[in-house]
Amino acid sequence: MTTIDREFIGIPSPAVGRAGAGGHPLQGIYHTPAGRRPRTAFIASHYNVDFSEHYMATRMAARGYGFLGWNTRFRGAEHLFSLDHALAEIGVGVRLLRDRGVETVVLLGNSGGGSLMAAYHSQSREPNIRPPYGRSKVFEPALHLPPGDLMVFLAAHPGRPEWITRTMDPSMVDETDPNSVDPELDMYDPRHGGSYSEDFLARYRAAQIERNHRLTAWCKEQLDAARDRPARDRIFTMGRTWADPRYVDASIDPSKRPTPLCYFGDPKRANYGVMGVGMVNTMRTWLNMFSLQESDCVATPHLARLDLPTLVVQPDADSGVFPNDAQGLYDGAATADKEFVTLPGDHYFAEPDGARDAVAETLAGWLSGRAQP
Structure with missing residues (x-):
């Protein structure tokens, strides 16, 4: 059985520094095979859910890949969310992976994180998001995002407004x-x-x-x-x-x-x-x-700029992300290199037994022809 190293990472945000009590605004856990520096690594983030110990992290590390479960400062603070700040903070995580020798960065958009990662890639290709209502400019660091190399949508919503x-x-x-x-x-x-x-x-x-x-x-x-x-x-x-x-x-x-x-x-x-x-x-x-008129937390316009090899994985028994949602992500992705897979499971693949391992095997199989662990 592969031994997994878990490195806790706490660092400042481009927007705010360390809290008075000591906590860093950006926190995550980097999972890697023990003693190795993977050449390919995932980064997973969400609007407000803690992904530091994401259920795929140890499974992908056991298969030779790195996995950064990455939290912006809006973890648990959805009511304070600002898209441009969040994208800049995801960019900090991508740079961190590059600094650790990662050559291929896989953007993993799980659940609500699907539209967030789609927006990240879109903004990294061509700055396009609008400033929040009442502000005249987008947060400067969000205009210079390091790109990812591959995209995976896992039980992903079409976007917060939708x-x-x-x-x-x-x-x-x-x-x-x-x-x-x-x-x-x-x-x-x-x-x-x-x-x-x-x-x-x-x-x-x-x-x-x-x-x-x-x-x-x-x-x-x-x-x-x-x-x-x-x-x-x-x-x-x-x-x-x-x-x-x-x-x-x-x-x-x-x-x-x-x-x-x-x-x-x-x-x-x-x-x-x-x-x-x-x-x-x-x-x-x-x-x-959440606004249909004002929000850029949507996948559809960002998918038009999605030129990365893309995998869409949909659970067959998800009670909140439905087949048409996943099909929309697949159809909307501009890339010609894309694949759609439906696997047994609920939203988080907690059931049936072995569902999460089946997802890990599917991701590893898809990556095998595209990137080295």
């Missing part, structure tokens, strides 16, 4: 009252059943987009009104974000996923709970991350 919109509950008529409901748009109302009509779905999807646009307009109005005030931004909550009809109706975008189910269990209960993506935001961050 994902949050498709899971928003459009029946919420009052953003300040999580119990407010328009029954005509309530997917959990028994009258609509667990198998939805095309008419209902069309009205439902349109109302989800309308809710996103409504929140965008409100955030802009609030920020514009406060531009010359002492408090120029503030925290707000966004309720009811577990309401994608695919959680309940298995005939929509069919797969082997169980229903009803979302990442927090029973979707109706989760929808009225306080756990979930995007529940707490500043207005500026909401525009930067």
Whole structure:
């Protein structure tokens, strides 16, 4: 059995230095085969989830590759996220790998990290992201990003704005009252059943987009009104974000996923709970991350610049990333060198037994003709 070295890394960000209590803003763990300096290494990062001990890290290191589970300073701080700062901080991780002798850097976009890594590659090829609402310039270090060499999408979402919109509950008529409901748009109302009509779905999807646009307009109005005030931004909550009809109706975008189910269990209960993506935001961050109109945290435009060899791996029983999402990533990738693989597993390949090893073997097999460990 291969022995794995784990190197903890804590370093400053281009934006902020070490905290007074001692913590560094950028932290991660570099996994390598013991005593070796791999020529090929992965870097995995996310908008806010801790990827330092990612489930693929030791598996890829056991197969001869390096794996940097890399956290920007927004780990656990989604409500403060800024895309240009995050990309600059991922760039620090890529440079770190190059400094350790890595010749081939594999950008691993897992879950929400898919659109983040797509944006990173896109920005490294041609600076294109917009500054956050209310700022005139993109953070300078984000204009000079070191490129990666290969791209892997693993159970990846199409982008934060698209994902949050498709899971928003459009029946919420009052953003300040999580119990407010328009029954005509309530997917959990028994009258609509667990198998939805095309008419209902069309009205439902349109109302989800309308809710996103409504929140965008409100955030802009609030920020514009406060531009010359002492408090120029503030925290707000966004309720009811577990309401994608695919959680309940298995005939929509069919797969082997169980229903009803979302990442927090029973979707109706989760929808009225306080756990979930995007529940707490500043207005500026909401525009930067979730707005269909303002956010660059989307994969689609960035995929048009994706000229790297690309692998898309989709679990066959994912309860939150669906076959059409993965197909969209594959179809949208501009590169001619791309492959799409569906493997048994849930979102994190925690089940069935051996699912994560099957992913590792798939990644290693794909890399074998493209890079040396």
